[in-house]
Amino acid sequence: MIPSVLPTYNRAPLQFVKGEGTWLIEADGRRFLDLGAGIAVNALGHAHPALVEALTTQAQALWHVSNLYEIPQQQALADKLVDNTFADTVFFTNSGTEACELAVKMARKYFYEKGQPERIEILTFDGSFHGRSSAGIAAAGSEKMTKGFGPTMPGFVHLTFGDLDGVTNAITDKTAAIMIEPVQGEGGIRPVPDAEMKALRQICDEHGLLLILDEVQCGVGRTGKLFAYEWAGITPDIMMVAKGIGGGFPLGAVLATEDAASGMTAGTHGSTYGGNPLGCAVGCVVMDHVADAEFLAEVNRKSSLLRQKLEGLVADHPEVFESVRGSGLMLGLKCVAVNIDVVNAGYDNQVITVPAADNVIRLLPPLTLTDDDIAEAVARLDKAAAQVETQLATA
Known part of the structure; x- marks a missing residue:
């Protein structure tokens, strides 16, 4: 049975x-x-007093109202993320998988609104992991992730990790973005060298592409910077965050520049639970700790x-x-x-x-x-x- x-x-x-x-x-x-921390989730350890207090206090006041209304805790966490990163705006999710879904939608909608609807392809790399949704497994492309779940979502081009020439050669008039983890987690802890991160940023700039970083596992202080992209001295256009940002409470986010997010207007995306008062109250405390020099x-x-x-x-x-x-x-x-x-x-x-x-x-x-x-x-x-x-x- x-x-x-x-x-x-x-x-x-x-x-x-x-x-x-x-x-x-x-x-x-x-x-x-x-030494696992819930797979890089419990950034401040188990039962951290400040997180317990934040969750308990919020739980005694209000759990959920939905995104039909303004949520002060959500606004506070968004402000902290914007103040401490490249981003101009934030959308909250419950997980890294949901963050991947929005990142893909955001990139494609950006070019649709620019009058280039044919630009839907996103370049990704072997060994990557972007969650287990239909878009996430299609982005990774490995047989382990996709076998038995076909047909896979089109619009992803899979490249060899570390092959910059392959990146340049793969760009066509259909290419919208490059999506990469600054440090591959599931792929075996494979960091992208700083020089390669700089080169990817330059390639995106030269070809008018968006750079999407998946910092679900390597972000929120994990590498010794608040986010791993800082080591290379570059900034992405869109970034996926989850795991550590909630310190153990389900919470994710997509961070973006104003330009990259310009296609995501009212009604183009939503979430019932994303950005709820409980998660954002905890996330604010995580940020207060982890963003400290x-x-x-x-x-x-x-x-x-x-x-x-x-x-x-x-x-x-x-x-x-x-x-x-x-x-x-x-x-x-x-x-x-x-x-x-x-x-x-x-x-x-x-x-x-x-x-x-x-x-x-x-x-x-x-x-x-x-x-x-x-x-x-x-x-x-x-x-x-x-x-x-x-x-x-x-x-």
Whole structure:
């Protein structure tokens, strides 16, 4: 019989009942060091007092009214995002997937209103992940994402990651935009070099294209800047945000320049729950913390410390790990052993990591982790690696 919860996940046999900062407590009382943060969601850790207070206070006042009316919390969060980024305007969603849907619509509507309705194609890259909606899987284009769900939505051209010549050669009179993650997450923690980000911005400018950045996973302080595009010194036209912006509460957004958003007039898009008072109250507090310069400086300091220790871990376990890669507290361990075996050994040693493509495990801890957490995390990963080595030796 099919279970009451649709079986679309390969779940680990763990039931977490409580969270405290960087720690998760299992139903049997075991404490797990969380280096996954709900896949880069719990930016301020579990049960952060300021987030609990914001949610509780708002819940006692008002939960939902719909976007038929002005929502003060939504306006406050939009102002914070506009004040701290390239954007002139923000639309709130509940997830990164919904943000992708709007980003695609916004780009196409932009050219339709400019009298160029044929410009619908969006250039994307192998290894990308833009959510699991029809547009999201079509944008990624991989067989893993699209098999069995055809026909896929047209209008996406899939290119090789890192091939700038391929980008230029793919541009036609139908091209509307380039869409890319500054750091691929699901694709195996693959950062786009700063020089390449600059080149993509230049290509868009030269050909009159829109640059869409997917910062759902790499944004909101994850790389040590508020948003990853800042490292390259460029700005996008449209940007997708989610995960960390809600600190664990479902919240997403599309940020855009006034020009890029010019086609999205009243009635062209909407959301029942997007920008609700609960989510935006929490998002405001997240922004107050993460946009702070001292907070981001600490993220960079801690990421350097963690990376240094991980380099030592790789050197100590060459049969398990090959290298460290990534940016800020969005790090990947490229594995020699099967990455799922390393993740499972981590569970045995009460440390949580997240698998990704290219035989990588992701380390996406809360941005609030401490130096002691880092030391304990590497110690537990060391035990997990030793366990994998034993398994390899006896296989």
